[in-house]
Amino acid sequence: MTIGNAAPADPAPKRAGFVGLGLMGAPMAANLLKAGWQVTGWNRSATAVRDLEALGGNGASDVADLRDDPVIIFMLPDLPFIEDAAAGLLEAWRAVPPAPGTLVVVMSSVSPVAVRAFGLTVAGASGGNASVLDAPVSDGTDGAQRGTLAIMAGGSPEDFSRALPALEAMGTSVRRLGDLGAGSLAKACNQLIVGTTTAALAEAAELAERSGLDVSALFEVLAGGLAASRVLELVGPRLVAKDYTPTGSAKFMHKDLSFVLESAATARTATPMASAGVDLYAELVAQGLGDQDLAVVRQAIANLGAASGDPGQ
Numbered sequence: 001m002t003i004g005n006a007a008p009a010d011p012a013p014k015r016a017g018f019v020g021l022g023l024m025g026a027p028m029a030a031n032l033l034k035a036g037w038q039v040t041g042w043n044r045s046a047t048a049v050r051d052l053e054a055l056g057g058n059g060a061s062d063v064a065d066l067r068d069d070p071v072i073i074f075m076l077p078d079l080p081f082i083e084d085a086a087a088g089l090l091e092a093w094r095a096v097p098p099a100p101g102t103l104v105v106v107m108s109s110v111s112p113v114a115v116r117a118f119g120l121t122v123a124g125a126s127g128g129n130a131s132v133l134d135a136p137v138s139d140g141t142d143g144a145q146r147g148t149l150a151i152m153a154g155g156s157p158e159d160f161s162r163a164l165p166a167l168e169a170m171g172t173s174v175r176r177l178g179d180l181g182a183g184s185l186a187k188a189c190n191q192l193i194v195g196t197t198t199a200a201l202a203e204a205a206e207l208a209e210r211s212g213l214d215v216s217a218l219f220e221v222l223a224g225g226l227a228a229s230r231v232l233e234l235v236g237p238r239l240v241a242k243d244y245t246p247t248g249s250a251k252f253m254h255k256d257l258s259f260v261l262e263s264a265a266t267a268r269t270a271t272p273m274a275s276a277g278v279d280l281y282a283e284l285v286a287q288g289l290g291d292q293d294l295a296v297v298r299q300a301i302a303n304l305g306a307a308s309g310d311p312g313q
Contacts, residue, residue, distance in 0.1 A: 014035075014165065014166075015039075015040075015069055016038070016069055016166055017039075017040050017073065018041040018073045019041070019042050019043075019072065019085055020075035020076040020108075021051070023144075023246075023248060024137070024141060026051065027144040028073075028170045029052055029057065031169050031170050033057055039057040040065070040066060041060065042061075042063050042085075063085050063088055064092045066089065067089055067093060067098060070101065070102055070162075071166055073107055073166070075107045077108065078110060079106070081108075082110070083118065093125050093130065097127040098130050099129065102129055105132075105135050105163055105167075106118070106136075107136060107137055109187050109259070110134065110136070110184050112154075112181040112184040112188065113181070113262060113263070116180050118132060131156070133153060133160060133180070133183075134153065135183050136151075137149040137171065137187075138150040138152070138187065138194075140234070141247045142234070144170070148173075149172070149173075150171060150173040151170065152175060152187055153174065153182075153183045154177060154178055154181050154183035155179065156179065157176065188256060188260045191256035192257065192273065192277070194253075195257055195277045196274070196277045197229060197231040197232075198231055198235050198294055199277060199280055201232060201236060201239055202295070202297045203301055204218070205218075205240065205298055219236045235294065235295050238293060242299070243293070243295065244292040245292075248294060249293075250292055250297060251291065254281035254282055257274050261278060
């Protein structure tokens, strides 16, 4: 709305840097482009950068090249990867601080404790001109491609408001849950539910199949009752087919459930399900299955049965 004869303020530039163009990051960056954002991307693999350029984006040869972008999004496997990738960027900001209000948006699943420390590092390196918003996502590669991700954000209300147009280009359920670290804690809770539910479904599938039941029929019946869930809907068919083609690596569930235990220790609350999940997914990784889809937890459980001398194998 214009007041008196004043002209309306120019909108903030829809310009973003995007670091990490993998299974999740590439479609997320593509959805920013579709929403009219100017996106400059960096990725360890040059092929992913070229794919972004083919969609109308720009490529960066170094993360520090993104230093003047008002929003810089990171979608890498974990915070240590982000800290390593951002090292040159922070050095550039120490030399020449960025514009006030610059946002670093961490959309990976990271430690709620560590991301708060990262926020202090970014603020210090930028002379207080840049701040961190943690905004991890849920709904997998399908949601990333369709732009329907659930996005759980943590940061100041002002930072969230500035990031909201970008977040809404990538997700349909976007919510600020508190200060920095709150988004990552919410994602840890999400992963507690997803990881243990997937494991329970995998265990049920193995039990049913070894007992002579049709697993597909079982899951169809379960979907009509109280056991119905989004996890059953999306992961169930892969568990039935024993299709472990990665839509995301199962090894990351071990990392995410470890964040649940870390947060529980701080909050002094018991997490028996998360503790069992950490042990199971550690076993999955030890079996060499970590790069396959989360549904491969069924194979990990089957292998445990074989190792115990189960005659069903």
